[in-house]
Amino acid sequence: MRVLGMDPGLTRCGLGVVDGRAGRATMVAVGVVRTPSDAEASQRLMFLERELDGWLDRFEPDVVAVERVFADTNVTQVMNTAHATAIALLTAGKRDIPVVFHTPTEVKASVTGSGRADKAQVTMMVTRILKLASPPKPADAADALALAICHLWRGAATARLEALAKAGAR
Numbered sequence: 822m823r824v825l826g827m828d829p830g831l832t833r834c835g836l837g838v839v840d841g842r843a844g845r846a847t848m849v850a851v852g853v854v855r856t857p858s859d860a861e862a863s864q865r866l867m868f869l870e871r872e873l874d875g876w877l878d879r880f881e882p883d884v885v886a887v888e889r890v891f892a893d894t895n896v897t898q899v900m901n902t903a904h905a906t907a908i909a910l911l912t913a914g915k916r917d918i919p920v921v922f923h924t925p926t927e928v929k930a931s932v933t934g935s936g937r938a939d940k941a942q943v944t945m946m947v948t949r950i951l952k953l954a955s956p957p958k959p960a961d962a963a964d965a966l967a968l969a970i971c972h973l974w975r976g977a978a979t980a981r982l983e984a985l986a987k988a989g990a991r
Contacts, residue, residue, distance in 0.1 A: 823849070825882035826969030827873075828961045829890075829905035831856060831865055835961030836873070838880045839951070839969035846970050848951040850880060851962045862901075866908055873912045885913045886972035888964065889922040923971050928964075931971035943967050 822842060828835035834856075838849040854872040856865035877885075887909050890902050913920045926936035932946045944963040948956045950970055957963045 822884070822973060823880065823882045824969040824972045825876060825880060825885045826965040826967065826972070827885060827887045827909050828964035828968060829887060829902050829909060830961065831862070831869070831901035831905050832858065833959070833961045834869055834872075834905055835959075835963070835965035836876055837957070837962060837965035837967075837969050838876070838882060839966060839973060841970075841973045843974050846950055846973055848953065848966060850876075851957050851966055852876075853959060853961050862904070866904055869905060869908050870912055873908060877912055877916060877918065882918060884972060885909055885918055885920045886968045887920055887922055888928065888968055889924045891925065921972055923968060923975070927975070928967050928971040931974055932967045940964075 823838065823840050826835075826837040826839065832855065834854040835852075836854060837851045840847045840849055854869055856868050860868070887906055890899060890906055910920050923931075929938040929943055930936040932938075932950065933942050935942075938946075940960050940963070944956045944960065947953075947963050947966045947970065951966065957966055
């Protein structure tokens with residue numbers, strides 16, 4: 822399975838592509854899309870759409886895993902993150918690629934074993950799991966890879982359980 826992980830953001834959007842299955846993962850690509858800070862929001866979103874289109878065309882993921890937006894006191898930041906998330910839904914939807922959401926706590930627990938892990942711990946475990954020579958930077962890139970790993974591991978387990986349930990229902 823190939824997963825494109827996305828840590829959504831209007832200023833910086835982390836993207837990471839990982840191949841694998843439960844218990845095994847290999848990094849294919851990682852990067853951060855930075856939108857022009859002096860551009861209007863609509864221009865920034867179109868820039869993000871073009872970049873994400875390029876990633877989807879180049880890497881052809883089976884699924885896109887996106888960090889679920891969570892409530893925060895900074896409404897502007899939450900809205901910008903939600904707008905970037907909408908771009909993932911739009912670009913993947915045009916290609917019939919499923920989009921799944923994982924909470925930050927779920928991602929941290931999946932890659933570190935603790936839902937309360939800090940960014941440094943997540944980055945360290947992503948580096949170790951993917952056997953990278955150096956930690957992915959900035960944190961948005963590491964978070965995108967962590968999302969992809971989380972979906973590989975949790976998504977694969979969920980798919981197996983659903984398949985067993987369907988087989989048992991026959």
